[in-house]
Amino acid sequence: MPTNNNNQIPNLWDDTRAASLSEAELLLYRSNLLGSDKRVTNYGGGNTSAKIQQSDPLSGETVTVLWVKGSGGDIGSMALDGFATLYLDKLNTLKTLYRGEEYEDEMVGYLPHCTFNLNNRAASIDTPLHAYVPFTHVDHLHPDAVIAVAASQNSRELTEVIFGQDIGWLPWRRPGFQLGLELEQIARENPHLKGVVLEAHGLFTWANDAKSCYETSLAMINRAQQWLDQKLQNQPAFNGQRHESLSATKRQQIASQLMPIIRGKTSHHQRQIGHFNDAPEVLEFVNSQALISLAELGTSCPDHFLRTKIKPLVLEYNPEQDNLAQVIDSLDAQLQAYNQDYAAYYERCKHPNSPAMRDSNPVIYLVPGVGMLSFAKDKATARIAGEFYLNAINVMRGAAGVSDYMGLPEQQAFNIEYWLLEEAKLQRQPKPKSLAGRVAVVTGGAGGIGQATAARLIREGACVLLLDIDAEGLARTESHFRDTFGADNISSFTMDVTQEQEVAAALQHCCLTFGGVDILVSNAGIASSAPLDETTLELWQRNQDILSTGYFLVTRETFKVMKQQNIAGNIIFVSSKNGLVASANASAYCTAKAAEIQLARSVALEGAPLGIRANVVNPDAVLRGSKIWTGKWREERASAYNMSVDELEEHYRQRSLLKLNVLPEDIAEAIYFFASDASAKSTGNILNVDAGHAPSFTR
Template sequence: MTTTTLDAATAPPPADDYLRSRWDDAVAARLDPVERLIYRSNLLGADARITNTGGGNTSSKLTATDPLTGQPTRVLWVKGSGGDLRTATKANFASLYLDQVLGLRGVYERFPTRGAKTPAEDAMVGMYPHTTFDRNPTASSIDTPLHAFIPYAHVDHMHPVAVIALATAADGPALTREVYGDDVVWTEWQRPGFELGLELERVVREHPHAKGAILGQHGLINWANDDRECYELTLDLIRRAQAYLDARGDGAPAFGGARARSLGDAERRRVLVEILPWLRGKVSADKRQIATVETRDEVVEFVSSADAPRLAELGTSCPDHFLRTKIKPLYVEWDPQTGDVDALKAKLEAGLAAYQADYADYYGACRRDDSPAMRASAPSVILVPGVGMIAFGKSKSESRVTAEFYNAAIGVMRGAERVSRYRALDRQEAFDIEYWLLEEAKLRRMPPEKALDRQVVVVVGAASGIGRALLTRLVSEGASVAAVDLHASGAEAAATAVQHKVGLGIGVAGTGISGAGQVVGLGADMTDREAVRRALEEVTLAYGGIDHVVVTAGYYPSPDAQGRVADTEWARAFAINVTGPFLVADEAWRLWKAQGLAGSLVITTSVNGVVPKAGSFAYDTSKAAANHLVRELAVAFAPTVRVNGVAPATVIEGSSMFPRDRVIASLAKYKLPHDDAESTETLRDRLAAFYAKRTLTGQAITLDSQVSAIVALVGDTFSRTTGQIVNVDGGLAEAFLR
């Protein structure tokens, strides 16, 4: 399949270029029909004003050769269950025999009762696999009939904010006629599925000149017989809705005007830094959550407005939202003018208790006999006047998407209130979507969580050596990771390398509170308490708090020709190897205490801490002090935080403490052959092999061996272990426990 670059589509165009077509005929001409569908889908998914992350679907009805008969047959290619249009590939699309899908009408009509809420409706989803074309394993979505029964070659179903504003307005049908005339037909709310597909078939039959339909409370669906025409029609219909909303603005402030003042950046940061770890602890009572903070102007305007309490209580409308944002957010009645964080915490605590009780009542009132058990009752979206929105999810990605969805909801409410009155979906309908058995089955099919999912890990010393190697492992295990090093450039480079290797989002300090991805790079001198505090504040703003801290940074002072270490070098060794880890631990302890969640601290020391030898006096004694620091911190932080040390022998691989000149000096010291023409890696390997021969196992001490030990101590493997120094040295008898 031809690869296309969509960078241009991902950046919002300027205001006077709203939703300009990104279609490139030269690119499209190189693609086969299925690839053109993917191209169209990627273009549509690249703009959040068009559809939500993971939301919306597209389809094309194409002719293909039947692998069974060798004859031409009609195939419906439609985005399958899950996946995201922006990043979709062929693997995200189901392919179905179109005539067989249409033939399912007879199966559906044989059910004694049928309709959008009946068991018959849900049972039809199980029929789609019987219509699969060419053994395609991609699961069909519940929206498949919406595409199948519309008798046009290409269909786009999107969730544009501007159109949903009309779809959620109290007088939506009249507004639809006013905006679109006969081009778009209003349909009342109906849960996606087979019945809605039949309804859209009726709409097209009775309105042969219509180009699309507004699905009440839901979104937009439109069609054409040419794929480019369908794509550009989608853009045009959204633009028309937005132009109508813009023209209806009477200059009055949105949402009834300001109810509370917006805090300045410094004051907002202070409030967030103080409440986030505490709040994360509260909402993580059942399962840990990762936070995303949104403070963009549109969000702060809403949460600080006169209408925010009323609108927040109504909740969202679009079905895509309920699994992310729940029935409604928690709005906190707090006056930011006071700046009183203790008062805010009291309001939040009371609000959380009331929200959870209300959610239990909602579940009890709406549950059906076959409803799944009640899920976690803590809110996933919290609105704080003057501050912004705090969204939670099981990962950074999930919380960012939750924030994105409520951002969209704010835009919807803004538009609906501008031209009419916003109305949310009926609570029973909302419940039936949130606890839909088909959605529950989808949740159960998801892969099990990884060992470090829901965990935030800070790695100090992340630019090289053990720290850098650790980043990839932590991210692969599901953790949200802050890579911290002396220089921000080194930390950011390490974070970028992880992003490229694992394919995840990256955040860089200074890109904004909500800019952090699953791994963020930060610069901080760990011997400077204020620098450490600022770095941990950035981590708090990025993820809501911390769970684990790993300190791998270290310093080896090289002696002069007489084997002496200068006083300044002695002081630097103790500053980096002892004082630095203490300052990191002490500052992290403030966050751990606020959260009240169990955590862990791992400090990389050295077997040199118990093995005295010539030439490394300052290094060895500083590491001995670090070993005892581990034990002291284990006592001080119990029972909330476990503290352990990993003591490597000489790890040469990737270590910043083994530059080329030190490697050559060591080879000369041990009278090992070496040549200045040889590469640094070759020389390092030779020295590592020499060190390996001195161990009981005869194996080189690798980065991976250290990383595995650290991950085991951070995770549940050693959840009952604290105050211990674990030697990972290949077996050095002289370092055995004394």
């Protein structure tokens, strides 16, 4: 690996901006800068703190308050409300209550009693690690370069070589009260130290002002990186290359084939969402000679394996032979072996009071020539797990290049993974939403009903792929949803439902992005109006192509994926009351809509043995937000009723039995009903959402 100055973390501190900030705001500024670079610390990992002088709200006296990242926060994205605040004198009093290592977990229960100013942000187990260091500002980070040193067999020796007298070293210890006391001791006994390397864990640095602490952290990380770069220069990573990477197109093709199958086989305990990563660092590792041996050792940093499990599953794919069929055939055996190995690990390491064994399926899958797949309960967790394993790859590259890489001993790993305090944190998580772990595909996604449906499904925890032929409208819609719901739960793909290859490509994109599909909302539509004798073959065929053939193509490709997954599914057609009751001057449209309903019934018959349900929602006169009501169709329907276009909405409201307008959100609610378990015993059904239209009553 050649020496690369780009590996150095840049100093982003802005004195002008910093001059206008309070002490608490300086802590946040420093935290956000450090957390903005994943080479400095992984998402949710590490902690930052400052000891700030504030007025006690009761006494009015000036007291020292520890501001420290609260439980579950992320220093890169947090705001001021992400910090726990605690009286430092009360934290110091806790030392008199400490009964020793065997009882250190009970100290967490005392932290709420130290809360300053009724702050409801829970303090993390790392609080003592910051409280007792005798410096105003403390950073605890997980830089890849430093963990590479910390995870080396001779990490203490390497720490001394790289950092000299600037950085101390402490042997592995689980974060907690005892480690806080040991950090205090080494800092007080060695006042020249600027920080400490924690074996197999990470880096602590400190200073008495925010800028110095930030710059010390960067300097130590960059010193480790520069030393590694020099040592690894011209040295093949991971003992050299064993396989060549496939082309990007081929990698995506293979990943999209594997992901629904893996998802189906591992979603019985908890529905999984997938993520694919073929970054150069990932490909370097999965193609290497040392892949099997290093993967088996597992990860070192506790933050890594809490997200990724102690080790990944390496699939037996050979890119030169392209033995994908064999890999798929052997998946059951490989997964069974992994599950048995994990269960044995649990049995070897469990304590009498350990929580019950959790899902024993892998989180990380490594595929030579292809990349890395990760699966978790939601998209963000799956993506972040992949990012954590990428950090682990960087650590292994460095450690194995300068020493022997050491994964954390399995008992220590187990003690972290099944720590009662971690279990308590898991139990406090909110109950999953009704569509958590589900993936939905919505055609016509840039229109009013499509947008309302996507919003309804995302609010219930689903990931959504929006499909539409309108590239500009689709981009605007996706951007809006990203701003509203976050980037992880939404994706889009420009597609014409009448083009077979485009439909297949869209479903491949869905599998690659989310791991599969559980819900199809077939909603793409047009509308046309013409007397029968003026209906051209072109107009007739256009209706059949989009509303009949298009629905068939999207359903067929989705059905294939659902069948591969073998974990059931829901298909919802957005048809029309015109599929049940004909309208004058709309023969092409009515016939195509009737075909949709019959197709749904056919799908319900074939899907039932697989648990795949198919149902129909029939809207009527959804004018607001609908693209088909913005142009000629609106004019044509107004003309058919001999009225102006401005009168049309009121006409439909008065025509309905309930005298109500039908909105896109009303259709979305019906679609959600069929997509959710609330309708688990319904298939082949039709739900009219038309405010009451007697001729459309189903018989």
